[in-house]
Amino acid sequence: MKKNEVPQDKSNLESVNFKELCYAVDENGEYTTAHSTGWDPKTIALNKAIEEIHERTENAKQRVLNNTTSPIEYYMELHKMDLPILSSYVGFWKWRVKRHFKPKVFNKLPQKTLQKYADVFDISIDKLKNIADGN
Amino acid sequence: MEIKFTHHQSAHCENGVVSNLMKHNGFNISEPMVFGIGSGLLFCYIPFLKVNHAPAITYRSMPGSIFKRFAKRVGIKIKHEKFSNPKDAKVRLDQNLANNNPVGLQVGVYNLEYFPDEYRFHFNAHNLIVYGKENNTYLISDPVMESVTSLSEKQLEKVRFAKGAFAPKGHIYYPTNFPKELNIESAIIKGIKQTCRDMLAPVPIVGVKGIRMVAKLIRKWPKKKGTKVANHYLGQIVRMQEEIGTGGGGFRYIFAAFLQESSKILKNPKLAELSTEMTQIGDLWRDFALDLSRIYKNRSAKEDAYNNVAIQLETIADKEEVFFKALKKAI
Structure with missing residues (x-):
């Protein structure tokens, strides 16, 4: 990549006024660094990934409202987590977290367990139980 | 303070x-x-690790290993x-x-x-x-x-x-x-040797072989997983390769800059030549990313498109194989 070819496309970095550093060669073939504001192929990839997370979150929300999963799964998706990550944060085995996705199990969870999830998601237990509040 | x-x-x-x-x-x-x-350059496909619901592909060595090797090799x-x-x-x-x-x-x-x-x-x-x-x-x-x-x-x-x-x-x-003086010369040689060894390793998911394996998978994904998931995986490849921190082209440009600097320190003109070659390989990785993005941009990509990028990736694998064999000989 030549220095004058370092892409200067619009990207999500613009909002925070941040440029990333790239390596490129100058006109004499010497390596140097250059700032880039972004590159479309990766901006599109990132936007698609974010879209995907929104879809997953929306899907989980619908399933909570239909009472087929518990709010824990919704908040997990909202926080861009997956099962291994959530299980590691909350300190339960993966199968236990998965069990807590069942609305029946979730409704009987003790306060202490709920508090652990609420702490991970940085919300109150009320909000954990009722996803419609403030969302 | x-x-x-x-x-x-x-x-x-x-x-x-x-x-x-x-x-x-x-x-x-x-x-x-x-x-x-620190032998940072690598290619590795990690099938058992999922990142954002897609298989992990890395263009660099394990986190922390660059610093560890660097310290050991220069003597700090x-x-x-x-x-x-x-x-x-x-x-x-x-x-x-x-x-x-x-x-x-x-x-x-x-x-x-x-x-x-x-x-x-x-x-x-x-x-x-x-x-x-x-x-x-x-x-x-x-x-x-x-x-x-x-x-x-x-x-x-x-x-x-x-x-x-x-x-x-x-x-x-x-x-x-810190030592009085760093053993830069011997450290460079050790670093390059390990990178060549890693990239040419006889392990199916590592180095040149790993690149070929991903090319094969790209052909399979649309049939096996459906276009939506396949495209999500392709997007993930581009992000791993080009995201902030790679310096562009899956770390290949940073490595080329290293070879150029090393050529001067070791007074080895062959390394400067290889640096130019690595830059060209980096450009191929960029082209590959660009073509991948064309696939996931419009959701209705033809099956042929996946085949084309797979061929592109195989070309890169061939070039890197030749490259690292030449680099091994050059030092």
């Missing part, structure tokens, strides 16, 4: 932290030098510590700052307040330097940022004790002992 510290922006966080700490201690070591000596001593208790981790950090010693920290990105929201994923192998503390606020030099920044005690504790894969566990590290 604030330690006199000069922030230099770098492409990649781990190289940047090492380079900045070395510069702080009076050794002018560039980012590509750290990367090359590094102190590493991990903690189970956040309080102990904070005490150790404050002690070091009180002793005028800037330290490197491994952190998770998800709760890193100064990062743009879109970039905050559960990625735990980010590195930054803490160079001071004022009114309970830590002064931070994050190598990928253009300028210095800061984090509150609570914010820093959160990122130091992020959970998930590669959980940092408060990981703190700093150089403790």
Whole structure:
């Protein structure tokens, strides 16, 4: 990549006024660094990934409202987590977290367990139980 | 208290932290030098690790390994510590700052307040330097940022004790002992040798063989997983290859810069030639990323398109195979 070819496309970095550093060669073939504001192929990839997370979150929300999963799964998706990550944060085995996705199990969870999830998601237990509040 | 510290922006966080700490201690070591000596270049497909619901592909060696190898090869001593208790981790950090010693920290990105929201994923192998503390606020030099920044005690504790894969566990590290002179020449040779060995390794998921395996998978994904998932995987490849920290072209440009610098230090013109070749291979990786993006941009891609990018990837594998064999001979 030549220095004058370092892409200067619009990207999500613009909002925070941040440029990333790239390596490129100058006109004499010497390596140097250059700032880039972004590159479309990766901006599109990132936007698609974010879209995907929104879809997953929306899907989980619908399933909570239909009472087929518990709010824990919704908040997990909202926080861009997956099962291994959530299980590691909350300190339960993966199968236990998965069990807590069942609305029946979730409704009987003790306060202490709920508090652990609420702490991970940085919300109150009320909000954990009722996803419609403030969302 | 604030330690006199000069922030230099770098492409990649781990190289940047090492380079900045070395510069702080009076050794002018560039980012590509750290990367090359630490054998940072790699290709590895990790089928058992999923990142954002897609298989993980990495273009660099394991987090932390660049610094470890670099230190060993140039002859500096590094102190590493991990903690189970956040309080102990904070005490150790404050002690070091009180002793005028800037330290490197491994952190998770998800709760890193100064990062743009879109970039905050559960990625735990980010590195930054803490160079001071004022009114309970830590002064931070994050190598990928253009300028210095800061984090509150609570914010820093959160990122130091992020959970998930590669959980940092408060990981703190700093150089403790420097030789009078660094053995740069022998370190460069060791670094290059290991990179050649890794890239030509007889392991199906590593190096050139790993690249070929991913090419095969790209052909299979649309049939096996459906276009939606396949495209999500392709997007993930581009992100791993080009995201902030790679310097572009899946670290290939940083490696080419390292070869160019090494050619001058070792007075070996062959390395300069190979640097130019690596730049061209980097350009091929960029073209590959561009063509992948054309596929996931419009959802109704033809099957032929997947085949085309797979062929492109196989060409890259062939070129890298020839390249690393030549590099092995050149030193």
